[in-house]
Amino acid sequence: MVDSTVISKPQEVKISEVLELLKPRVMSLVIFTAFIGMIIAPMGINPVLAFASLVFIAIGAGGSGALNMWWDEDVDRLMKRTRNRPVPAGTVSGEDARLLGLWCSGFAILMLALTANFLAAGILAFTIFFYVVVYTMFLKRRTAQNIVIGGAAGAFPPLIGWASVTNGIALEPILLFMVIFLWTPPHFWALALVTKEEYSLAKVPMLTVTRGEKVTRRYIFWYSISLIPICLLIAFSSIGGPLTLGLVIVLNIMFVLASHQVMTRDADDSARDNYNREKNLFRLSIWYLFVMFAGLGVESMLHTFYEPYLVWPELF
Amino acid sequence: MAISKEHELYARRKSRNIFVSLALVAFVILVFAITIAKFQDGQLIEGFDHSYRATLLKVEE
Numbered sequence: 001m002v003d004s005t006v007i008s009k010p011q012e013v014k015i016s017e018v019l020e021l022l023k024p025r026v027m028s029l030v031i032f033t034a035f036i037g038m039i040i041a042p043m044g045i046n047p048v049l050a051f052a053s054l055v056f057i058a059i060g061a062g063g064s065g066a067l068n069m070w071w072d073e074d075v076d077r078l079m080k081r082t083r084n085r086p087v088p089a090g091t092v093s094g095e096d097a098r099l100l101g102l103w104c105s106g107f108a109i110l111m112l113a114l115t116a117n118f119l120a121a122g123i124l125a126f127t128i129f130f131y132v133v134v135y136t137m138f139l140k141r142r143t144a145q146n147i148v149i150g151g152a153a154g155a156f157p158p159l160i161g162w163a164s165v166t167n168g169i170a171l172e173p174i175l176l177f178m179v180i181f182l183w184t185p186p187h188f189w190a191l192a193l194v195t196k197e198e199y200s201l202a203k204v205p206m207l208t209v210t211r212g213e214k215v216t217r218r219y220i221f222w223y224s225i226s227l228i229p230i231c232l233l234i235a236f237s238s239i240g241g242p243l244t245l246g247l248v249i250v251l252n253i254m255f256v257l258a259s260h261q262v263m264t265r266d267a268d269d270s271a272r273d274n275y276n277r278e279k280n281l282f283r284l285s286i287w288y289l290f291v292m293f294a295g296l297g298v299e300s301m302l303h304t305f306y307e308p309y310l311v312w313p314e315l316f
Numbered sequence: 317m318a319i320s321k322e323h324e325l326y327a328r329r330k331s332r333n334i335f336v337s338l339a340l341v342a343f344v345i346l347v348f349a350i351t352i353a354k355f356q357d358g359q360l361i362e363g364f365d366h367s368y369r370a371t372l373l374k375v376e377e
Contacts, residue, residue, distance in 0.1 A: 012328040015335045048353035052346055115350055 008203030013096065021069055021097055022062030022104070029289075030061040030157045033180065036293040037161025037173055040239045040300045049115055053164045057157065063104030064153075066127040068136045070097040073143075079201040081195060101132075123163055127156040136217035141203070144210040152177075158293075161231060166249040171316060172239045176293075178230045183277040183289055186220040186259060188281040192219070193262070194275045204215045210302035213270075217263045220281070228252050231292070233254045236315045239296060241303065251288050258284050 034057045038050055045053075060220030069076065069087050073094050076082035086092035105128045113121035129294035143149075155177045189207060192199060193216060196208040209218045231252055235245040258281045270278060 012325055012332065014328055015332055046353045046357055048349045049357075052350050055346065 013092050018100065020086050021066040021092060021100060022059075023065030023068075024062075026065055026154075027058050028225045029056050029154070029282060032290070033176070034161035036156040036297050037158030037176065038165050038195060039297050040172065041162045041164050041165035042238070044251040051103075053112060053116045053120070053161075054282075056108045056115060057164075059104050059107030060124045060128055060256050061157075062113070063101045063106075064131045066097050066101030066104060067233060068101075069105045069130045070094050070101060070134070071136050072140075075204060076308070078159050079198040080197070081198065081270045086141045112160075112164070117167045119167055119169075120163040123156055123160045125161070127153055130156075142205070144205050144207045146205065151181050151188075154184055155180035160254075168255055172234070172237050175230055175234050175237065179227065179234070179292065180289070182223055182227050182230065183285065186223045186255075187282065187285040187289075189216050189220050190278050190285060192263065193270070193278045194282070213267050217265075221256075221259045224252075224255050227255070233315070234296070236313060238314050238316065239300060239303075240314070241299045241312050242300045243302065244295055251292055254284060255288050 031054055031192050035050075035054055038045060038053070057192070069085055072082075073087045076085050077088035082088065086182050087097050099264040105125075109125045109128070112124055131150070135146065135153055139146040158180070159169065159173045163169060167205075190208045192208045193213060200205040200209045200306035203215050207219060228248075228281065231248040232245075233242050235248045258277070260279050261277050265277065
């Protein structure tokens with residue numbers, strides 16, 4: 001007798017589906033910001049160790065992404081943006097996602113401890129814990145401040161990068177942490193304005209659902225204002241310089257103007273142009289972070305090769 | 317359904333096995349490279365098997 005159930009429907013998981021579980025787009029942001037944290041650090045690091053550390057940081061980020069998808073299966077299934085993810089789509093079981101997440105996380109923490117140091121591995125472990133347990137399991141479904149507090153999880157990578165090189169923490173990477181921390185709410189709320197019905201349907205208490213659009217638009221503006229002093233402090237720190245100052249001025253003016261445009265309109269205005277300004281703000285926020293961090297990376301190289309930086313007024 | 321020589325199941329398994337093999341080889345190479353890099357950085361190499369630990373020996377004047 002032939003057991004037809006085994007061969008009638010393929011149940012083997014494709015590699016592309018496994019890789020999707022690791023949230024490659026989030027992973028790329030983590031790699032980029034951790035890399036910048038490494039190159040702005042005052043000490044050098046062997047390129048092989050730097051590369052290996054980035055690989056393990058990326059695997060840790062991927063593990064936390066898989067654990068997030070395992071826990072959020074029910075919510076993801078209800079939202080158009082997430083319903084095609086492997087777990088809600090049924091191509092990967094929740095149990096497999098959980099196992100993959102746990103193994104990737106444990107493996108990444110252990111290997112980062114052996115490659116870099118225990119401090120970097122400890123911060124990576126805390127980041128994974130914060131994202132999976134604090135944000136995904138508790139904050140996301142309970143409070144409108146979910147992404148405000150949960151945003152800290154995405155802000156840790158520059159600290160991990162810096163700690164991988166120096167085996168310590170300093171004010172400079174903490175300021176980078178603050179930039180991502182304060183940048184996260186306007187970034188996600190701009191998206192939430194566009195997809196607020198979906199969050200409402202999935203019963204996720206985003207600010208747009210609990211407090212309405214008007215309050216969300218005001219919060220977006222004030223968070224974008226709050227980025228300015230932090231960015232200026234970075235420009236006049238040991239990792240800053242004229243290039244950073246120029247970028248800080250231009251990027252923050254653009255970001256504040258875009259946020260102001262979003263704040264001064266209502267749902268009817270947005271519906272008329274299909275939330276065009278909100279989508280623009282979301283796209284601009286991605287460029288804002290990318291250009292700011294890339295600028296800091298270039299600045300750190302200029303520090304090494306260009307003498308006039310010695311006269312730059314560093315506050316600390 | 318026509319009987320084919322190979323079911324899709326095997327194609328899926330093959331691609332997964334190739335990926336896992338490559339990942340394992342990459343991991344071995346990476347660990348080897350890390351080892352070499354750590355040695356080149358001049359980190360203390362101590363054998364704990366039947367030998368003295370250099371850091372525990374008294375410094376002779």
